Amino acid sequence: MRNWGIKGAALSVAALVAMLLGACDRDDQQIKVYRVAKAPLEETPPAAEASMPTNASSPNADAPAAPPSAQRPQIQWDVPSGWSSAPASAMRYASFAAEKNGEKADISVVTFPGDGGSDADNINRWRQQVGLGPVDSVDALIVPQHAGALHFSTVDMAGPTARVLAGWTRQNGRAWFFKLTGPPRVVEQEKSNFAAFLQSVHL
Amino acid sequence: MLRKLIAIITSLKLTIICLVAAMVLIFAGTISQVHLGIWEAQQRYFQSFFVWWPPEGRGFQIPIFPGGHLIGAVLLVNLIAAHAKRFQWAWRKLGIHLTHAGLIIMLAGGLFTDLFAVESHMRLTQGDTKNYSEDPRRMELAVINTTDPELDQVTAIPEAVLRRGGTIEHKSLPFRIAVRHYYQNSRLRMVDEPGVTLQPIANQGPGAQVIVEPVPRATGVNDRDLVSVALEIIPAKSAPLGTWLVSEALDVPQTFSCDGRTWQLVMRPARYYKPYSVTLQKFTHERYLGTEIPKNFASKITLIDPDRLVNRNVLVYMNHPLRYRGETYYQAGFEKDDRTSILQVVRNPSFIAPYVACIVVAAGLLLQFGYHLIAFSRRRGPVAA
Numbered sequence: 030m031r032n033w034g035i036k037g038a039a040l041s042v043a044a045l046v047a048m049l050l051g052a053c054d055r056d057d058q059q060i061k062v063y064r065v066a067k068a069p070l071e072e073t074p075p076a077a078e079a080s081m082p083t084n085a086s087s088p089n090a091d092a093p094a095a096p097p098s099a100q101r102p103q104i105q106w107d108v109p110s111g112w113s114s115a116p117a118s119a120m121r122y123a124s125f126a127a128e129k130n131g132e133k134a135d136i137s138v139v140t141f142p143g144d145g146g147s148d149a150d151n152i153n154r155w156r157q158q159v160g161l162g163p164v165d166s167v168d169a170l171i172v173p174q175h176a177g178a179l180h181f182s183t184v185d186m187a188g189p190t191a192r193v194l195a196g197w198t199r200q201n202g203r204a205w206f207f208k209l210t211g212p213p214r215v216v217e218q219e220k221s222n223f224a225a226f227l228q229s230v231h232l
Numbered sequence: 233m234l235r236k237l238i239a240i241i242t243s244l245k246l247t248i249i250c251l252v253a254a255m256v257l258i259f260a261g262t263i264s265q266v267h268l269g270i271w272e273a274q275q276r277y278f279q280s281f282f283v284w285w286p287p288e289g290r291g292f293q294i295p296i297f298p299g300g301h302l303i304g305a306v307l308l309v310n311l312i313a314a315h316a317k318r319f320q321w322a323w324r325k326l327g328i329h330l331t332h333a334g335l336i337i338m339l340a341g342g343l344f345t346d347l348f349a350v351e352s353h354m355r356l357t358q359g360d361t362k363n364y365s366e367d368p369r370r371m372e373l374a375v376i377n378t379t380d381p382e383l384d385q386v387t388a389i390p391e392a393v394l395r396r397g398g399t400i401e402h403k404s405l406p407f408r409i410a411v412r413h414y415y416q417n418s419r420l421r422m423v424d425e426p427g428v429t430l431q432p433i434a435n436q437g438p439g440a441q442v443i444v445e446p447v448p449r450a451t452g453v454n455d456r457d458l459v460s461v462a463l464e465i466i467p468a469k470s471a472p473l474g475t476w477l478v479s480e481a482l483d484v485p486q487t488f489s490c491d492g493r494t495w496q497l498v499m500r501p502a503r504y505y506k507p508y509s510v511t512l513q514k515f516t517h518e519r520y521l522g523t524e525i526p527k528n529f530a531s532k533i534t535l536i537d538p539d540r541l542v543n544r545n546v547l548v549y550m551n552h553p554l555r556y557r558g559e560t561y562y563q564a565g566f567e568k569d570d571r572t573s574i575l576q577v578v579r580n581p582s583f584i585a586p587y588v589a590c591i592v593v594a595a596g597l598l599l600q601f602g603y604h605l606i607a608f609s610r611r612r613g614p615v616a617a
Contacts (some may be wrong), residue, residue, distance in 0.1 A: 057394050058390060058393065059390070060387065060388065060389050060390070060393060060400075060402050061387075061388045062385065062386070062387050062388075062402070062404045063386055063388075063505060064383045064384065064386070065363075065384055065386060065505060066382070066383060066384075067382065131358070131359050132359070133357070133359070141422075141438060141441050145438075146437075146438075149489070153487075154487050157378055157487070157494070160381070162381060163494070166264050186551075
């Protein structure tokens, strides 16, 4: 009888210690290192209210729209037909999506006070996003484009699986970046729409 | 001494103390959900070994009450030890032994689920392929070496490590990362917005034009904290490169060079990579005719696992999850365009425990009551006509 008690106690304490040790080695406390294939262009997940759990009773109830901010910098443009508005995240002024044959392109409008970083840094960052290596001189890649009184710098860069068209302008101490990214085929189809979009911008 | 210890861990008093402590804990944890929200209350009261005071901050903390894990573990030890001490083998007691074994499996399974189960989400728009799921409740700082044209080397630093502050060193990084500011929940604003008086806490990247305002913790079921952290990058052999702000709200990549290599800083939901990929072919949202009442949600996915030569289509819909490589994919949600499906991905090594426990307990009770019923009817003898 006494042996059983000691065995039982030892077994129980051993089980508890094992659990405590296991708990101390939890994944969420460990720094992990891994190698992964280059990430494809990823879109920003929409805000939580845009998604619905499948056990919700009224999945079509519209989430309340964010009130327009009176403090936002003023800009106007014409959205090409075929582009749909996508939820803007905190650091995006606006987002659109264009879809052709099941492929999706992401159009973003981002603005920063100041110059928004050097052209070389920005272009090399976009090159990385589409799987291209950095270049020392970016001057040869930049094509100027005029839209009314605005002067845009534009680039068109295609990687193995993705292509980016970007246009940017600096006005009144603020930089505006317009970017179209996606699979090469849909970007090619949307190229004229993107050019028209830049032409329609008024600051 | 040993005898005294055995007497304590096998005593019924300990069982009662644990049950009372569990009741107090459940009451306090439920009340605290008002201020903490369900997620944080679960973490602090039930999924911990101790309830700590004060709960916030990095300074001195003392445990003020046993947490759910500790109470469960002590109850489990108590049950095993008490049963082992009083164990006497006899066929007529098989029912009692089985019932106790079932309870032990149930308790141990619950504890193991809490300790080791991982829940995450996979959000797929039609045509998307992913080989990872994300935990939207847990953030990580991904420091990515993008120099290699084929592969990225990712060093994923969990939010819990950032929260501790101090300086982070890792053999995969040729620099140290000093946590200068940590905000559990925050709001970002452009520095040139009217009414902004704070100064940016970063001097590199877009964070240099953004100010961070601390805001109270999110407590709603669907609300999430916006974690923002200011990090100083300190190379081993040269002066600090500057301070960057990382936050999920900053969706522009932040790049810098160090040691002849190109690095990116990204704050993102913690990722769990898989040795296989999932592609969403089609999401279906059916409604009852003439109404908006949902009838069915289904995701047709393609599962590709090169290691196991698997390439097959699977339909995941309500109550019909996909189980693969120890993970279960449930249809959990969708987005309003009806093209994006959200799958819940659950890895629970002890998911079978409740099923086994129920069967064992049911068998034990049947045996025990059956034995008594037979004995009773034998004693009573035949009923007189």
